Amino acid sequence: MSRRTLPILKHLLSARSKTTTRSVTYMPRPGDGTPRSVTLIPGDGVGPLVTGAVEQVMEAMHAPVYFEKYDIHGDMKSVPPEVIESIRKNKVCLKGGLKTPVGGGVSSLNMLLRKELDLYASLVHCFNLKGLPTRHENVDIVVIRENTEGEYSGLEHEVVPGVVESLKVITKFCSERIAKYAFEYAYLNNRKKVTAVHKANIMKLADGLFLESCREVASKYPSIQYNEMIVDNCSMQLVSKPEQFDVMVTPNLYGNLVANTAAGIAGGTGVMPGGNVGADHAIFEQGASAGNVGNESLLEQKKANPVALLLSSAMMLRHLQFPSFADRLETAVKRVISEGKYRTKDLGGDSTTQQVVDAVLANLD
Amino acid sequence: MASQIVRRLARSRAGGLFSSANPSFLDRSFSAAASDSNLIRATLFPGDGIGPEIAESVKQVFKVADVPIEWEEHFVGTEIDPRTQSFLTWESLESVRQNKVGLKGPMATPIGKGHRSLNLTLRKELNLYANVRPCYSLPGYKTKYDDVDLITIRENTEGEYSGLEHQVVRGVVESLKIITRQASLRVAEYAFHYAKTHGRERVSAIHKANIMQKTDGLFLKCCREVAEKYPEITYEEVVIDNCCMMLVKNPSLFDVLVMPNLYGDIISDLCAGLIGGLGLTPSCNIGEGGIALAEAVHGSAPDIAGKNLANPTALLLSAVTMLRHLDLHDKADKIQDAVLKTIAEGKYRTGDLGGKSTTTDFTKAICDHI
Numbered sequence: 001m002s003r004r005t006l007p008i009l010k011h012l013l014s015a016r017s018k019t020t021t022r023s024v025t026y027m028p029r030p031g032d033g034t035p036r037s038v039t040l041i042p043g044d045g046v047g048p049l050v051t052g053a054v055e056q057v058m059e060a061m062h063a064p065v066y067f068e069k070y071d072i073h074g075d076m077k078s079v080p081p082e083v084i085e086s087i088r089k090n091k092v093c094l095k096g097g098l099k100t101p102v103g104g105g106v107s108s109l110n111m112l113l114r115k116e117l118d119l120y121a122s123l124v125h126c127f128n129l130k131g132l133p134t135r136h137e138n139v140d141i142v143v144i145r146e147n148t149e150g151e152y153s154g155l156e157h158e159v160v161p162g163v164v165e166s167l168k169v170i171t172k173f174c175s176e177r178i179a180k181y182a183f184e185y186a187y188l189n190n191r192k193k194v195t196a197v198h199k200a201n202i203m204k205l206a207d208g209l210f211l212e213s214c215r216e217v218a219s220k221y222p223s224i225q226y227n228e229m230i231v232d233n234c235s236m237q238l239v240s241k242p243e244q245f246d247v248m249v250t251p252n253l254y255g256n257l258v259a260n261t262a263a264g265i266a267g268g269t270g271v272m273p274g275g276n277v278g279a280d281h282a283i284f285e286q287g288a289s290a291g292n293v294g295n296e297s298l299l300e301q302k303k304a305n306p307v308a309l310l311l312s313s314a315m316m317l318r319h320l321q322f323p324s325f326a327d328r329l330e331t332a333v334k335r336v337i338s339e340g341k342y343r344t345k346d347l348g349g350d351s352t353t354q355q356v357v358d359a360v361l362a363n364l365d
Numbered sequence: 366m367a368s369q370i371v372r373r374l375a376r377s378r379a380g381g382l383f384s385s386a387n388p389s390f391l392d393r394s395f396s397a398a399a400s401d402s403n404l405i406r407a408t409l410f411p412g413d414g415i416g417p418e419i420a421e422s423v424k425q426v427f428k429v430a431d432v433p434i435e436w437e438e439h440f441v442g443t444e445i446d447p448r449t450q451s452f453l454t455w456e457s458l459e460s461v462r463q464n465k466v467g468l469k470g471p472m473a474t475p476i477g478k479g480h481r482s483l484n485l486t487l488r489k490e491l492n493l494y495a496n497v498r499p500c501y502s503l504p505g506y507k508t509k510y511d512d513v514d515l516i517t518i519r520e521n522t523e524g525e526y527s528g529l530e531h532q533v534v535r536g537v538v539e540s541l542k543i544i545t546r547q548a549s550l551r552v553a554e555y556a557f558h559y560a561k562t563h564g565r566e567r568v569s570a571i572h573k574a575n576i577m578q579k580t581d582g583l584f585l586k587c588c589r590e591v592a593e594k595y596p597e598i599t600y601e602e603v604v605i606d607n608c609c610m611m612l613v614k615n616p617s618l619f620d621v622l623v624m625p626n627l628y629g630d631i632i633s634d635l636c637a638g639l640i641g642g643l644g645l646t647p648s649c650n651i652g653e654g655g656i657a658l659a660e661a662v663h664g665s666a667p668d669i670a671g672k673n674l675a676n677p678t679a680l681l682l683s684a685v686t687m688l689r690h691l692d693l694h695d696k697a698d699k700i701q702d703a704v705l706k707t708i709a710e711g712k713y714r715t716g717d718l719g720g721k722s723t724t725t726d727f728t729k730a731i732c733d734h735i
Contacts, residue, residue, distance in 0.1 A: 100575040100576070164580045172535075261610070
């Protein structure tokens, strides 16, 4: 009798200690297990630190990816052609932050990469993490932001000394494709509502065109709720009632602000994953752009938060169609956060990057 | 007469470097202090919807607090005045120009064509270049943020809201964002002057100059120039996405914020959201020549108009801002304390704060506290 009860007991005890038991089986295509090459750009500031963390975790999981590292810095004039070639070949890239010098004559390398590879959608997923206390509950917002035009066209000139003009360009083509991406994302990920953020009461033609495109696409997805909100009202609502938002689609500038606000209310930009995606290529990086280069004290003490980049690399693994590795990585990271013992400074703790990485490695099963 | 001399001496000493450069012009251009000890005339636009009720509240509170202000009421007309191309009459605008202070309730712009919106008319005709919103957490009204104490100063005339758009070809629209040295200097001067006169220690300029290098770069250059004239005030520059994130994580990091038009719109509404919404936020528009027009930024709420349910807090706190502009600090403090105490006690609260009192009860409670 003891021979039968022992395995039953073992099964019962082991099932209680595991926090997730999956019963889904993914069926890969033959040959999908070969290692994929991914371009890796460590970047500036704390970038090398956090991309190093990702490399360690990928190594430990024996994930079928290998990284081709390229060193670029934010103050370079343009992206070196071999990096662009590599990204075009691999189609996927993982990137740390690139510091854009303020006020200098250099245009942002982040913007250049996006324009060159036509990565027209920038996505940030902001959600409450279990075990991380914030002022707002029930936050689960995805901000989809048009990435190529709008206020960031970079077309400025001085009319006469003391008067400067900057052009904000909105085209139907770009507005339509970002609206389509937002609704497709909502449909494929079982999201119920899409909110368009705009300022069309003041900028009637420009944001009016954006809204028109969104409305046209919305009519093709009758099962998804669609509403529009003015950007100042939207920021007020985000701070008081964030649970009303699901997917948000915005032009370039408002998207930057809304994404950073949403990331801030859900736990900080150090934990939110995101990426830039186009028709052929995808670059994954820390979701919201504030603080992705860090400051000097963070770099010296090696206390940067690797969670955002780790979760973004999980998104990348799903993009490369290795979902079980992505699931394992996400589970391990979420377990480390919910335990709360190893947290970096921006989450209220005192650990270094390496300690958090070690905790994630220990929690990988 | 002696009090005037003492006041002018005190002001010039406090102004220091600033006032010695250009004494009389700038003094007068920023604070239209009482020119005599008699009543100050101020223009009052009660507005639409709940406007008249809350304007009544303000008048009552001011009477009880013995504030030396004589109100000159003006109403929005029912037909378009050809001299101003809107429903606001020329006489109303002239009265504000003469009195140099005003208080405005919520105005609903009637829908139609052929006239400018009322707020736009006021802004353009009176050249209101800075919008000041002090945001502080109201003790006793709990929101998710309890330690907010900041002031947003927003450039109000140019920037992204110039309204200059055109369609280049079908499907391509361009919108112009204009930044001029003159307007940026003006608002930066006001921001630092405000910080100094209200005892604030830090001014932060919010920008996106890493992307919009020339436009926001010019704004920052002007701010830096003005900052050099005020060495005792710390000056810093914060990129707007960083600012948004820091505001929602830890609003106590900021003190005075100065920004161009669009960022100002978004950030000032975000700060209003932090303290409890537009129904509690005071606001004041500063114009050329020392004009100050305080206003309530919430809507006219036509659904509760006339029912004695409106919350007069926003208009009262805006009137307090107006009093501070007039240098009547003791009266301003008295009224502000009374309002805050009434809300903190929690016995008399209007519907939007979660209570059941009427406007008149709330007003009476405030008067009792003075």
